Amino acid sequence: MLHLVLFLVFGAICVAGAINLLVQSHPISSALSLVVVMASLAVEYLLLGAEFVAAVQVIVYAGAVMVLFVFVIMLLNAGVEERTKGSQVALILGIPGVLAGGLLVAWVLIERTGTATVGLGALPGFPKTIGNLLFHDFLLPFEITSVLVLIAIMGAVVLASRPEPKNPEKES
Amino acid sequence: MLSLPIFLVASVVKIVLVIFILLTAVAYTVWLERKVVGHMQNRWGPSRVGPFGLLQPLADGIKFLLKEDLTPPHVYRPLFIAAPMIAVICALTSISVIPFGTAIPVAGHIIPLQITDLNIGLLLILGVTSIGVYGVALAGWSSNNKYSLLGGLRASAQMVSYEICLGLSLVGVLIVSGSFSLQQIVESQRGYFWGFIPKWNIFYGCQFVAFFIYLMAAYAETNRIPFDLPEAETELVAGYHTEYSAMKFAMFFMAEYANMITVACLATILFLGGGNGPLFGPPVLRLILPTFYFVAKVFVFLFTYIWVRGTLPRFRYDQLMAFGWKFLFPLAIANLVVTALVVAYRS
Numbered sequence: 114m115l116h117l118v119l120f121l122v123f124g125a126i127c128v129a130g131a132i133n134l135l136v137q138s139h140p141i142s143s144a145l146s147l148v149v150v151m152a153s154l155a156v157e158y159l160l161l162g163a164e165f166v167a168a169v170q171v172i173v174y175a176g177a178v179m180v181l182f183v184f185v186i187m188l189l190n191a192g193v194e195e196r197t198k199g200s201q202v203a204l205i206l207g208i209p210g211v212l213a214g215g216l217l218v219a220w221v222l223i224e225r226t227g228t229a230t231v232g233l234g235a236l237p238g239f240p241k242t243i244g245n246l247l248f249h250d251f252l253l254p255f256e257i258t259s260v261l262v263l264i265a266i267m268g269a270v271v272l273a274s275r276p277e278p279k280n281p282e283k284e285s
Numbered sequence: 286m287l288s289l290p291i292f293l294v295a296s297v298v299k300i301v302l303v304i305f306i307l308l309t310a311v312a313y314t315v316w317l318e319r320k321v322v323g324h325m326q327n328r329w330g331p332s333r334v335g336p337f338g339l340l341q342p343l344a345d346g347i348k349f350l351l352k353e354d355l356t357p358p359h360v361y362r363p364l365f366i367a368a369p370m371i372a373v374i375c376a377l378t379s380i381s382v383i384p385f386g387t388a389i390p391v392a393g394h395i396i397p398l399q400i401t402d403l404n405i406g407l408l409l410i411l412g413v414t415s416i417g418v419y420g421v422a423l424a425g426w427s428s429n430n431k432y433s434l435l436g437g438l439r440a441s442a443q444m445v446s447y448e449i450c451l452g453l454s455l456v457g458v459l460i461v462s463g464s465f466s467l468q469q470i471v472e473s474q475r476g477y478f479w480g481f482i483p484k485w486n487i488f489y490g491c492q493f494v495a496f497f498i499y500l501m502a503a504y505a506e507t508n509r510i511p512f513d514l515p516e517a518e519t520e521l522v523a524g525y526h527t528e529y530s531a532m533k534f535a536m537f538f539m540a541e542y543a544n545m546i547t548v549a550c551l552a553t554i555l556f557l558g559g560g561n562g563p564l565f566g567p568p569v570l571r572l573i574l575p576t577f578y579f580v581a582k583v584f585v586f587l588f589t590y591i592w593v594r595g596t597l598p599r600f601r602y603d604q605l606m607a608f609g610w611k612f613l614f615p616l617a618i619a620n621l622v623v624t625a626l627v628v629a630y631r632s
Contacts (some may be wrong), residue, residue, distance in 0.1 A: 168408035178417025
């Protein structure tokens with residue numbers, strides 16, 4: 114009972130954070146709302162029983178990734194965003210699109226109860242289980258993903274490193 | 286298992302006790318630091334308030350409470366007020382998974398000396414520490430002052446960089462003990478190698494390398510000399526907390542020292558065997574001794590902190606980054622590989 118109440122409360126906080134992210138006009142406030150969304154998602158994982166995923170969510174997303182976001186915003190010294198009237202397409206297609214998507218998700222959840230949903234505390238979230246799954250059952254996808262990440266890191270290094278400045282004295 | 290009402294009462298009592306002891310320890314770590322650094326620099330340190338200046342922390346506390354709480358007009362108020370709270374909340378949260386000793390029987394119930402024993406205890410501490418960066422970074426940004434901003438930027442860059450080394454140095458210990466629960470990590474270090482060397486993780490294989498990495502990364506994470514660039518007085522006035530006064534400044538101060546104590550507790554649990562040590566004497570003494578050993582080890586670690594502060598000068602910023610990324614990081618990876626090989630060979 115207590116778990117269900119907590120789950121709903123943090124779900125509400127998560128949605129509120131996401132809406133606040135869009136409404137806020139200052140980049141830092143938006144980034145911090147995103148941190149709130151990430152942290153409340155972590156609590157939801159914890160309530161579902163996925164302890165390890167919750168901890169990793171906080172460490173990686175709320176901790177590392179968002180700190181870098183905030184860091185970049187501070188360095189750029191980005192000001193308050195300008196309000197425009199928005200595009201016509203978004204106004205005409207946006208609301209029906211959101212409604213259709215919401216209806217689709219609701220329909221799937223109602224029709225397919227039991228296959229795609231999980232009870233509170235039902236996920237096998239122990240670090241040992243996750244380790245076995247990652248390094249035994251899903252070893253190949255895991256390794257391929259790690260190679261992808263490595264390529265991305267190398268790309269970032271290549272893009273970030275400046276070309277060697279030409280030394281005029283050496284040439285002459 | 287305890288029944289719900291007893292569990293609630295025990296938890297509340299434990300939380301109140303731990304917070305009281307932690308805050309007192311914070312106050313007296315400050316006193317110890319002033320006293321020890323004073324003697325190292327050939328002066329007396331606090332000596333006027335009470336015997337040996339022992340009441341000095343109390344006087345400081347009263348001063349912080351009674352001082353005028355200034356908020357400069359150009360700051361971004363919501364974050365300016367929230368930043369010290371984030372810092373102090375994160376610092377106090379991570380103490381909740383630390384086991385201080387063995388379980389003690391109280392009125393027929395076995396009460397563990399730990400607020401909660403989580404499966405992911407160590408990850409919780411790492412997560413809370415990574416959230417703690419926001420306190421410092423936002424304080425620097427919301428102060429709207431270039432020295433504060435520079436301090437905040439330095440702090441977040443430094444903490445993000447050294448967090449990686451901190452995490453990697455702990456993975457070796459996790460491989461050796463095979464659990465994230467701090468209680469079980471302490472349990473796994475019970476006993477002796479060859480009958481006389483304590484079976485602490487620091488003596489296991491090349492874990493002393495991991496301990497060295499942990500020590501360096503921990504000093505950097507808590508912004509202490511020789512890594513105190515975020516608040517370098519000679520360059521940045523006071524860094525990220527330049528604009529803060531009275532209780533808001535005291536919260537940053539408390540957060541820093543509470544973090545020091547958490548780091549010391551963690552080092553004790555992970556590398557120095559927690560409350561393990563020779564047990565002797567009557568049953569009551571056997572219950573108290575683990576806590577005594579734990580506190581003694583934490584004290585040694587804190588003293589080293591102060592000793593280093595009294596001894597070393599500050600790094601230059603490029604030296605700090607080069608040390609972290611080009612020396613500690615490869616060393617941590619090498620240590621990880623060697624530890625994994627040793628454990629795989631022995632099993």
